[in-house]
Amino acid sequence: MKIIVEVLKVRVDPINDSNEYYVDKSLTKVIPDNDIANAKYIANILKNTSNKIRVIEYHNDESDDTRQPCKVLYEL
Numbered sequence: 142m143k144i145i146v147e148v149l150k151v152r153v154d155p156i157n158d159s160n161e162y163y164v165d166k167s168l169t170k171v172i173p174d175n176d177i178a179n180a181k182y183i184a185n186i187l188k189n190t191s192n193k194i195r196v197i198e199y200h201n202d203e204s205d206d207t208r209q210p211c212k213v214l215y216e217l
Contacts, residue, residue: 142200144172144180144214149193162193181215188217 148168152161168187172180177196184194196215200208 142175142198142202144175144177145197145199146170146172146180146183146187147195147197148187149195151191151193177214184215184217193217 146169148165149162150165152163153159154161170183172183180196184196188194194217195213198212198214200211203209
């Protein structure tokens with residue numbers, strides 16, 4: 142299990158005239174020691190008006206049989 146801070150940037154869809162969000166992988170941070178308080182602190186630093194920030198519990202190191210889906214722990 143890992144704790145990850147993701148930055149989702151907004152993009153306007155010209156066809157539907159609506160906002161879409163996409164993950165900016167260059168700004169994704171893996172939090173050492175799975176410290177949720179540290180992840181929330183980093184999320185607050187990265188926050189600005191046009192972005193969404195998510196702190197996610199990410200399971201990629203488990204086998205396919207026991208892997209759990211990602212869980213959003215905190216969102217700005």
